[in-house]
Structures are given as C-alpha cells and as structure tokens.
Amino acid sequence: MFQKLTNERGAALITAYFVITSLIALATGFALTSVNELQHAKRYRNSTQAFWLAEAGINQFLHDTTMLDDANPKTITIGSDTITLSKDDSDPSARYVTATASIGGVERQIRVKFSKLPPDVFDYTLASGGDITLSGTLAKLDVYGKTRISGTFQQSGWGASGWFEDKQEDLPVDDTTLTVPDSNDDGTPDEFGDFIQYSNNIVNQYSEDEVVHIQTDDTVTIIPNSYLAGKKVIFVEGSSPGTGDVNVIFDASWQPNQNLTIISTGTVNYIQPLQFVTNSQLNIISWEGYYEPSIFLSTHTGITYTHGTAEYFEILDYSKTTGTLVANEGVNAVEVIAHKKFLYDSALTENAVPPGFEGLIGTGQEGYSSTPSEWKDLSS
C-alpha cells in the first residue's frame, strides 16, 4: 500500500481527489452561507417589522390611554398582524405599558413609563392637615398661591397679621395631607413601619452613588457642601419614631440644579436656610416634625413634607420659602418678629415629584401623565 501511495500516479490521483473534495466542500459552504444569509435577512426584516408594530401599539395606547382600563392585556390587530398591550400598575409612582409584537417567530417588546400624576397638594403653597397659627409681636405672614387648611388660621400677638392670596379652611384631611402607602403590606397605610419600608424602597430605586443611607438613632448634622452635588436622597433611619433627627446648618453652598431630599424618621431642623442659588432645591420628608428657625435673612426652595407639625419659629429677619409645604398635623409660625413669606413655585420637574416623594398618596388628580417619561426597547 505504501508503495502505491508513493507512486507518482497515485500521488496525482490523491491530489486530484483532494482538490475536488475541497471544491465540493467550499461550494457546499458557500451554498449554506447563502441560505443562512437569507435566513438572517428574514429574521432582521421580521425583527424590524415586529419593532415598528410594537411601536404602533404604543402609539395606539397614547391615542387612547383608557384602552387598558377594561382589558389587560389587550390584543390589537393591524392588518394580519397582532400586538399585545399590557399595563403594570404595581409601582405606585408609575404605570408601565408594554407592547409586544411577533413576526415570523421574532418577538419585540417596547415598554413606556407613565408617571403618576402628583397629588393636588403639590399645586398648593401651603397645605395643613391641622390649623395654621401665627403668633408674635408685629408678626407678618404672607402666603401667595393656594393655601388649603383642614383646620383654621389663627393669629395672636400685638400687630400680628396674616395675608393669604387664596385660602380655603375646614377642608377634609385627605385634601390637605399626604399619606404613606401601605408599604409593609400589613393592611394599614400611614404607619411608622410603612414609612421605614417606603423610604427603604425609595433608597433602592436610586443608584448607590445617588444615595446616602445612614441607620442611626443619633442626631445627624449636615453642613451641605459641593460633595453632595449629584446626590438625590439622604435617608437617616432611626429605629423608632423621633429618632434619627437631622440638623441642616449653613447650607449656602448649593450647586445649580441640585435637587436633594432629606428623609428622617425624626425631626428635621433646618437652621437658617441660605439657598441663594437659583434652580436648586432642598426637599424634606420627616416623620416626626419640621423646624425652621432663622435669625438672619433666609431663603428656602423645595418641597417640605412632614407627617407631624411644621414649626417656623424665631423668625427675626425676612424669611422666604418657595415651593410647597405639606404638614399633616398643622403649621405654626411662632414668635415671628419679622416677616415670613411663602411663595408658590412648582417644585415638580416634567410633572414628576422630587426624589423621595414618588408614591406618597394624596387626593386629587387621579391617574397618570399622558406623556411617557421613559421609553425602553426590552429586546435590546
């Protein structure tokens, strides 16, 4: 056999076979590549068709945002193709609508987010679940925009005067307060346990770099500086109501467009607000109460919400608050010796509430924004 293989004639024959076989293999390879290219082109075409079909489904929903009220999921037919639309309302701060379309076995999904419309209280300058009281010699309180009170306005002290541009008293508490949702699923909302769970959920919604979460029963003093730029939430979590107090002192170092929310299970003491930088806001959420004293000229911009009482005391100079104040148990401007002014300026960005306020429940504008705030191709 080896003798034959070394034979020249035999070698030529083998070479010929080799060449022929190579050509056959290459031809087969090319043929299969072509078939595969064709299949790939088909898949690409189907994928593109499915994508635009899903997009058409989203547009159908934007045209009629009530279409999922009766049926969820809902199938829409366009020509011979079908789109499945479904909604997910499990997130109390937003609705997610997903359109799924399939062509030739290729499925594409597009999801859009519709933020929940903020409660009515965010349209008010001042919302109080209790009374609003003003006391002090020559104390002056001016509130521009809407004031909505579940109690009444009361003033005391020589020369004390309160002026309201648009005030309504004796309103139901639901219209003037915010409620913490039943975040711990025990069947009762607005409890301290709900507040803890709610705040933890909020913290989890943001990236690690955007959040400072401190678990302590001690007092936390914050002297804001430029290193806080980019932070969204500072959550001071105490183990029981009234622990984890926060003092904010000398905050004259705000950066433009800073939008920070401090959440505390205790009381937030905002000592001498000094927010002179425009387009920045400091928002507060406190379980126990909110204190804001100032002895010099002071300004504060942002949304303040306390489950307890908001106290503005020792106002010895002109003091201006711009934004919204919601105090579930009432507002006291005590020992105001100078001039306290509240102005309304929507603290909402593109109709979305500031960090930390997502999901707080109030009455009023039911439903979701008609404009999506987020678009996502789930297939990519």
Next chain:
Amino acid sequence: MKKQAVLFLFFSIILFIIGVNLFLKISLEKQNTVVKKTPPKLSHSTSKAPNQSRRKKVWTKAELAKMGIFIQSKENIPRTPLQWDHYMKKVLIDSKVLEQPSAKEAMTKMAKTPEKYTKRMEEVNARIKSFEEKLAADPLNEDVEKRLQALYMLKALGEVLKDKIVSP
C-alpha cells in the same frame, strides 16, 4: 482500486466536516452578533421591592465628613452655648464651606451693620434666657428643649459669621 476509493471517501469526509464546521462557526458568530436576543423579563423597581433588595453601602465617618455629614451620639451632642460655639466653629471651618463662592455671596446678602448685628444677637440672647427659664421650670418639656437647642445653634452660627457678615 478499492483502497483508492476508501482513501477518497476518507479525505472527502474529513474535508467536508472541516468545511461544514467552519461554515457553522462563522454563521453562528454572525447570528450571535446580529440576531436580537430573547427579550428580557420585564423588570422595574417597585415600592413593593423587598427591604434588603440591594446591599446597603456603609459610609465611613471620613466619607460622611467629606460631604459635610456628622453623626453626633447622645453623649457627644453639644448641649450648652459654649459647646455649640466650639462645635460650630470646628465643623464650619473644617468643612471649608465658608470659603466657597456661593457661601461668600450668601454672607454678602446677610450683611449687617455692627449695631444691627449686636441688636440681633441681643434678641437671640434674650430668647435663650427666656427658654432657659422655661426649661428650668419644666425640665421634661421636650418642645422647649428643642427650641432652646435650636437657639443655641443659631447663636453659635451668628458668632461664627460675625466677622463675615458685619460691615459698617
């Protein structure tokens, strides 16, 4: 002849296998890069998320201090005006916040004449005295104590800012 046929078949099969393998490898690589993946399961953060869904970052004292955040234990928290003066000077100077341009702008807006500044601080001292008396009469009154502590903080802040905001 029979052996030649066997050899031909053998080489043919080997070459065919190599060719098909090459082709499959190339086409699979193409498919992996171009063809869309199976859509991922819908996921978004919800308020029903479990408490410990993400490992919490533990901030060191130094990291917090860099951001101007200080934790004061019940034993170490300033209580008296002197302690607050000392504490306020320390934290405001350490954080260098007074040196920032926006702070300087704020202090310009807060400017007071020496007379007005003195009068304002006298008012603060008078209120401190009043609340100290109230607290002495009712030592368990938490509201009075909180307001007194706030006044101590305001006084200490006023003292620290004296050189910065007082201008004739």
